[in-house]
Amino acid sequence: QKQTAIITGASSGLGLNAAKALAATGEWHVVMACRDFLKAEQAAKKIGMPAGSYSILHLDLSSLESVRQFVQNFKASGRRLDALVCNAAIYMPTAKEPRFTADGFELSVGTNHLGHFLLTNLLLEDLKNAPNKQPRCIIVGSITGNTNTLAGNVPPKANLGDLSGLAAGVPSNNPMMDGQEFNGAKAYKDSKVACMMTVRQMHQRFHDATGITFASLYPGCIAETGLFREHVPLFKTLFPPFQKYITKGYVSEEEAGRRLAAVVSDPKLNKSGAYWSWSSTTGSFDNQVSEEVADDSKASKLWEISSKLVGLS
Ligand code: NDP
Numbered sequence: 001q002k003q004t005a006i007i008t009g010a011s012s013g014l015g016l017n018a019a020k021a022l023a024a025t026g027e028w029h030v031v032m033a034c035r036d037f038l039k040a041e042q043a044a045k046k047i048g049m050p051a052g053s054y055s056i057l058h059l060d061l062s063s064l065e066s067v068r069q070f071v072q073n074f075k076a077s078g079r080r081l082d083a084l085v086c087n088a089a090i091y092m093p094t095a096k097e098p099r100f101t102a103d104g105f106e107l108s109v110g111t112n113h114l115g116h117f118l119l120t121n122l123l124l125e126d127l128k129n130a131p132n133k134q135p136r137c138i139i140v141g142s143i144t145g146n147t148n149t150l151a152g153n154v155p156p157k158a159n160l161g162d163l164s165g166l167a168a169g170v171p172s173n174n175p176m177m178d179g180q181e182f183n184g185a186k187a188y189k190d191s192k193v194a195c196m197m198t199v200r201q202m203h204q205r206f207h208d209a210t211g212i213t214f215a216s217l218y219p220g221c222i223a224e225t226g227l228f229r230e231h232v233p234l235f236k237t238l239f240p241p242f243q244k245y246i247t248k249g250y251v252s253e254e255e256a257g258r259r260l261a262a263v264v265s266d267p268k269l270n271k272s273g274a275y276w277s278w279s280s281t282t283g284s285f286d287n288q289v290s291e292e293v294a295d296d297s298k299a300s301k302l303w304e305i306s307s308k309l310v311g312l313s
Helices: 013-024 037-046 064-077 107-128 184-210 233-247 253-265 296-309
Strands: 003-008 028-034 054-058 083-086 136-140 213-217 274-279 283-286
Touching (some): 003 013, 013 037, 013 253, 028 037, 064 107, 083 107, 083 253, 107 136, 107 184, 107 296, 136 184, 136 253, 184 213, 184 296, 213 253, 253 274
Parallel strands (some): 003 028, 003 083, 028 054, 083 136, 136 213
Antiparallel strands (some): 274 283
């Protein structure tokens, strides 16, 4: 059997392009963990992934029951596991009102953070026993986690505050992790900060004992993906050229996919606890994270609360 990577949200954008890049090596089989089977199948065919280089398994991260079912189905499939890539995300920058997961959590936090939190924990043992002996667990981060950049400082900035909203389960009367009023763009950024903190916690808690390499990354601004589907039309027209010519952070979907695939498989990118970014001159480097992401006592508190919310403790 080839090495196997699970990629969540592989039906479009970064996940799809990373799946394509990995499958193209001939050394990896990709399990596309997607909520829309037909969309994933059509996307894989359209982008030219050879039959047999991938399989599709249903996963809806906005339901903890679906996450548990996915893990059961994956285990029952008898496939080996060498890498887990938590890539799926939902972004609702123009939403005036919050939406909720099946379990009643605000949708961006519930999907991007809590769904992946449960998934990674349930698959840790399988990863630990990876046949390729160099297992990797990757959760895609965002530039919002590095406030040493222009884009990382665009308001509303991420801030998990005292985590009181999360502790309450980010429910309708308290839908933000910091317990403040709902803001769709901030909810997304907060969820990504939580993803990056989770990677650092996993590294500290499990790397030595399991040998798993835990990493996060910011692949660059992929201005044309579906992530911006809910944004206003003018934004969608102006955002790609703005990123190309002003911030110069623009990256094509294909190149971003190659970057994520490298974090999965490149022997050089095997540093656990890393947050990979790319510079046009020097290529990949382990970037500095924001002060909040680096706050390990807050991250530990985030871990304990998340663990309770998804039913692990
Ligand atoms: P896309 O919207 O193209 O891809 C997001 C994927 O997540 C889709 O496949 C979508 O599925 C899936 N998804 C959403 N909700 C769920 C759910 N409940 N269950 C399962 N899958 C779900 O966006 P990108 O490719 O841009 O985003 C991929 C990652 O890259 C995200 O983690 C994002 O935060 C990150 N990122 C993106 C940047 C960018 O500039 N675009 C910059 C930095 C980070 P479906 O096809 O069914 O909608």
